[in-house]
Amino acid sequence: MQTPTHSPTYLAAELRLPTNWLDYTLLGIYFVVVLGIGFAARRSVKTSLDFFLSGRSLPAWVTGLAFVSANLAATEILGMAANSAQYGAYTVHWYWIGAIPAMVFLGLVMMPFYYGSKVRSVPEFLLMRFDRGAHLLSSILFAFAAILIAGVNLYALAIVVEALLGWPQWVAIVVAGFFVLAYITLGGLSSAIYNEVLQFFVILAALIPITILALKKVGGWDGLTDTLTKSHGDDFVTAWGGTGIGDANPLGANWLTIVLGLGFVLSFGYWTTNFAEVQRALSAKNLSAAQRTPLIAAFPKIFIVFLVMIPGLAAAALVPGFGTEESGYQYNDAIPYLMEGLLPNGVLGIAVTGLLAAFMAGMAANISSFNTVFTTDIWARYVVKDREDGYYVRFGRLITAIGVLASIGTAFLASSFSNIMSYLQTLFSFFNVPMFVVFIVGMFWKRASMKSGFWGLLAGTTAAMVNYFVLYKQDIISIPSDQGANFVSAIAGFVAGAVVMVAVSLFTAPKPTEELQGLVYGTRSPGMAEPPAPGDEAWYRKPALLGWGAVVLAAACYIPFSF
Secondary structure (H helix, E strand, O other), X not given: OOOOOOOOOOOOHHHOOOXXXXXXXXXXXXXXXXXXXXXXXXXOOXXXXXXXXXXXXXXXXXHHHHHHHHHOOHXXXXXXXXXXXXXXXXXHHHHHOOOHHHHHHHHHHHHHXXXXXXXXXXXXXXXXXXXXXXXXXXHHHHHHHHHHHHHHHHHHHHHHHHHHHOOOHHHXXXXXXXXXXXXXXXXXXXXXXXXXXXXXXXXHHHHHHHHHHHHHHOOHHHHHHHHHHHHHOHHHHOOOOOOOOOOOOOOOOOHHHHHHHHHHHHHHHHHHHOHHHHHHHHOEOOHHHHHHHHHHHHHHHHHHHHHHHHXXXXXXXXXXXXXXXXXXXOHHHHHHHHHHHHOOOOHHHHHHHHHHHHHHHXXXXXXXXXXXXXXXXXXXXXXXXXXXXXXXXXXXXXXHHHHHHHHHHHHHHHHHOOOHHHHHHHHXXXXXXXXXXXHXXXXXXXXOEOOXXXXXXXXXXXXXXXXXXXXXXXXXXXXXXXXXXXXXXXXXXXXXXXXXXXXXXXXXXXXXXXXXXXXXXXXXXXXXXXXXXXXXXXXXXXXXXXXXXXXXXXXXXXXXXXX
């Protein structure tokens, strides 16, 4: 099934919600609390480390919930529900293969290098491991990608609010942009993180009623699977059905491209090198808390898939041909369609608040990471050097405002995608995957030379873009869907980056061994040798136990969907 990629993304006109004063009161209370958190966090901002990394002082449970909330943006909620309406139960792969293993790898293997080296950002690690060329290129690519992804959140917010509440798009953009700008400018990363913890619970309060009522509407899980089997076939409600090499399935990908393209390359590229996520772990109070941050986040991530997949499946079951032109709905309409038809006032207000909270969480994560990378990795490193600390705090606030304005400008680039998750996965294959291959080669191969980082990153990004825009879009190679094309682009970018890094390393000088301490696997830096915090002997404070527990639980969840 080909994703319609050339029609504008607007929600169906009949999805206007019957909101009343109670719903708007709940929404107003939420906005007041958001600003209150920003003003409260402002008192703790005294240095640039406070503004950009919360002074590395936050407990693991706070950074863990912020870690998962930063990812649980409305683009994920709407996009994964759209994925489910379009592709069926294959959506579970984005969580149990496409998230959990990479989150565990980040916590157990990569966080000791990130946190132990005391870097303030992911690109700064590349400066220490490779050279200024790799650092500058990765900083520019990340800053550009962060603004594009923040723009996706703003665009999706505008079309949803216009359809559901009747607000003009510009009003929705200005209101959301103002609140995100206000609380990040006031309290820096601490404000963003504590708001993300609040937003996590608000989002759950919105999704749980929708999921329960949608299941009830379709006759429970048995009624849902029976209806979808009759209308879409057996493979639509299984995780692996029809994924044999050469078999046709709704996703347009076989088990090999799912495991390699999504499960390894895209997944590890996103979770281990995306600074919007890693920044939350870097703000933890010690190495143990930093390691536990993605592991704590992995447990709710295992179950969140049900809250976004079931509504998408229910929409496909309730409306014949959902997502086609004849039905009157696009795949992105799944959550709003159920909100309009199932939720009473009050609960509807919570759902609308949760949706707005999700948009703001996703946008804030990208804006807060953007202002850190632009200020510390580009401006302070290459433009205005060696100024007093207060100057960079003030500049960080200024670039936050510029970032919000720039994201408004990029918002409408998402309009050509009916499935916004496809657009996001495309961006990840372009920007995160090439950075991941540079990290993984540099972190596990001492011989990787200083120059190989720059050329590997450039080659990986170029190969992914050529595969998508030239080979796929020009029909030179046949790939059944945008998501399948994203998987192939990710694999192409990874292979090209790795090959170029090896080739360049063979002809250029490696970094001196003494400069690789704490940067390559098997070496340690003084920052990694900190003593355990009091109580670290408890099982729930041991990253290895948490990590393997998450992997086993995610694997067990596959069983009901495998047949």
